Amino acid sequence: MKNIIRAEKVNKIYPNGCHALKDVSVNVDKGEVIVIVGPSGSGKSTFLRTLNQLETINNGAIEIDGIDMYARSTDINKLRQDVGMVFQGFNLFPHKTALGNVMLAPLKVANRAPKEVKKDAESLLKKVGLADRQDNYPNHLSGGQQQRVAIARALAMTPNIMLFDEPTSALDPEMVGEVLDVMKDLAKEGMTMVVVTHEMGFAKEVADRVMFMEDGELLVSDTPNNFFDTPSNPRLQKFLSKVL
Amino acid sequence: MQLNLKSLFWNAIFVLVLISVCWLIYASGKRIDYNWNWERVVPYIATNAASSINAPADGEIVLAANNQLVLQNLSGDTIVELGGYSSLSVYEGDLIFEGDSLATIEEWRIGPILQGVITTIKISAWSLVFALFLGLFIGLMRISSNPALKKLSVVYIELIRGTPLLVQIFIVYFFIGTVLDLERFTAGVIALSVFTSAYVAEIVRSGIQSIPKGQMEAARSLGMNYPKAMIYVILPQAFKQTLPPLAGQFINLIKDSSLVSVISITDLTKAGREVVSGSFAPFEVWFTVAALYLILTSGLSWAIQALEKKLSASD
Ligand SMILES: Nc1ncnc2c1ncn2[C@@H]1O[C@H](COP(=O)(O)OP(=O)(O)OP(=O)(O)O)[C@@H](O)[C@H]1O
Ligand SMILES: [Mg+2]
Numbered sequence: 001m002k003n004i005i006r007a008e009k010v011n012k013i014y015p016n017g018c019h020a021l022k023d024v025s026v027n028v029d030k031g032e033v034i035v036i037v038g039p040s041g042s043g044k045s046t047f048l049r050t051l052n053q054l055e056t057i058n059n060g061a062i063e064i065d066g067i068d069m070y071a072r073s074t075d076i077n078k079l080r081q082d083v084g085m086v087f088q089g090f091n092l093f094p095h096k097t098a099l100g101n102v103m104l105a106p107l108k109v110a111n112r113a114p115k116e117v118k119k120d121a122e123s124l125l126k127k128v129g130l131a132d133r134q135d136n137y138p139n140h141l142s143g144g145q146q147q148r149v150a151i152a153r154a155l156a157m158t159p160n161i162m163l164f165d166e167p168t169s170a171l172d173p174e175m176v177g178e179v180l181d182v183m184k185d186l187a188k189e190g191m192t193m194v195v196v197t198h199e200m201g202f203a204k205e206v207a208d209r210v211m212f213m214e215d216g217e218l219l220v221s222d223t224p225n226n227f228f229d230t231p232s233n234p235r236l237q238k239f240l241s242k243v244l
Numbered sequence: 245m246q247l248n249l250k251s252l253f254w255n256a257i258f259v260l261v262l263i264s265v266c267w268l269i270y271a272s273g274k275r276i277d278y279n280w281n282w283e284r285v286v287p288y289i290a291t292n293a294a295s296s297i298n299a300p301a302d303g304e305i306v307l308a309a310n311n312q313l314v315l316q317n318l319s320g321d322t323i324v325e326l327g328g329y330s331s332l333s334v335y336e337g338d339l340i341f342e343g344d345s346l347a348t349i350e351e352w353r354i355g356p357i358l359q360g361v362i363t364t365i366k367i368s369a370w371s372l373v374f375a376l377f378l379g380l381f382i383g384l385m386r387i388s389s390n391p392a393l394k395k396l397s398v399v400y401i402e403l404i405r406g407t408p409l410l411v412q413i414f415i416v417y418f419f420i421g422t423v424l425d426l427e428r429f430t431a432g433v434i435a436l437s438v439f440t441s442a443y444v445a446e447i448v449r450s451g452i453q454s455i456p457k458g459q460m461e462a463a464r465s466l467g468m469n470y471p472k473a474m475i476y477v478i479l480p481q482a483f484k485q486t487l488p489p490l491a492g493q494f495i496n497l498i499k500d501s502s503l504v505s506v507i508s509i510t511d512l513t514k515a516g517r518e519v520v521s522g523s524f525a526p527f528e529v530w531f532t533v534a535a536l537y538l539i540l541t542s543g544l545s546w547a548i549q550a551l552e553k554k555l556s557a558s559d
């Protein structure tokens with residue numbers, strides 16, 4: 001089976017000299033759910049952001065759906081439509097309603113007909129449980145609701161891959177569940193997902209593979225069972241003993 | 245209740261201070277040897293004084309077929325029909341020479357001061373539109389990652405902000421105006437828009453930079469290119485942020501427009517100066533001019549506040 005994401009020896013060095021990714025290689029199959037864990041500053045966000053080129057890489061190669069991200073002929077804006085991203089801070093557009101947030105990209109990027117876009121956006125909001133909140137502005141929504149709108153917004157471009165960068169870290173504990181539930185549904189539907197999170201429960205339950213990063217290196221990539229129950233890497237053991 | 249009383253007290257103080265200031269102005273007006281004559285200003289704002297209709301060419305007054313008087317020129321063609329006027333000053337058979345008064349009419353006409361107001365509004369409105377677009381453009385150059393664009397915009401902003409508007413008006417009119425053969429009005433609009441745009445550019449820049457980075461990232465991650473992300477995500481938010489400083493800048497623009505009177509554009513200020521010399525009521529005229537500027541600026545300020553309110557639905 002062909003990998004939907006192929007990252008080959010990716011290196012990222014920030015302009016300030018920080019070597020954030022060191023020879024990171026990851027292959028993801030279609031429909032796989034990958035969870036990445038690791039201590040703060042280990043390069044998890046950086047790696048995720050290289051997958052839709054919010055960060056450019058210094059060395060290595062990234063292929064999405066067989067397309068070389070850094071090939072001359074690649075239209076990055078087109079490629080990004082295939083890779084949805086959900087941010088820790090939601091990043092909803094405050095000047096648009098929930099519905100407006102979901103509709104913006106299909107209207108302005110895909111240039112689809114407004115009527116059709118509206119229908120799809122409404123059913124996406126229904127899917128994340130916010131049918132009754134579609135006319136609310138983000139500032140009038142709770143954190144959990146905002147994050148669910150953000151997921152709907154990312155799904156509106158019908159991506160094949162979804163990236164989640166600590167989607168529940170900015171939420172009050174009682175709202176974490178509603179967002180994780182939406183993500184679980186998405187995983188069940190067969191969405192390819194790469195999730196950076198501290199929710200170990202989610203990793204155990206939903207992930208096909210769990211990866212451990214530290215100091216810019218990808219040290220472990222294993223099934224949840226092996227990862228949590230019989231970790232062999234001493235650095236992972238140390239990390240797990242702290243977070244579990 | 246306690247709070248209410250207190251605020252009532254201070255509001256009363258406010259009104260009291262205003263009244264005393266007005267009284268002081270009034271009293272000082274009385275003290276000096278000056279005859280206040282406000283009604284003298286009125287005809288310069290608008291007047292319905294009679295004006296005469298003059299003959300455009302030599303001719304003769306004859307009774308036309310429909311029993312109405314007309315002015316015929318020497319070859320017998322009708323050149324002015326007089327039927328519509330009630331107060332005629334000619335009779336049938338009169339010989340008329342070019343420039344003779346044929347009739348007088350009374351109608352409301354705007355005086356030179358109101359004419360000046362219109363010119364000021366026109367020049368300010370044109371300059372406002374150009375300054376907004378030019379400023380937006382320069383502001384975007386200013387935050388561009390392209391060093392050439394960025395440095396050009398910095399030079400532009402520093403150059404324009406570092407020289408007086410009056411000097412810029414002279415340069416645009418006498419130098420650029422001569423090279424490109426510009427009209428006064430055009431030269432005035434160019435000078436004002438260029439001057440204002442430098443300030444607008446800085447306002448635009450700070451407005452855009454005040455939008456969190458995540459907004460651009462979210463927009464780009466959805467597949468928007470940079471211009472689309474700017475137009476649909478960043479600028480609408482930045483616009484809201486920049487409305488208050490923009491309002492201030494555009495009020496300055498209206499006031500600055502008074503400087504174009506130096507290149508003989510008859511705006512409100514120049515009209516005021518001209519009227520003063522003919523009306524023998526300098527104080528009244530200048531107070532009137534000030535009041536008219538105040539009406540223009542507060543009108544703009546009110547309009548922008550209304551717009552701000554409309555945009556605050558998402559707060
Ligand atoms: N824009 C940047 N410029 C310079 N250095 C950066 C930048 N972003 C991240 N870094 C550095 O790169 C390293 C990896 O950062 P990254 O944000 O990827 O870590 P992370 O694993 O996501 O951490 P966290 O769990 O705190 O989100 C860190 O040392 C960080 O200081
Ligand atoms: Mg991070």
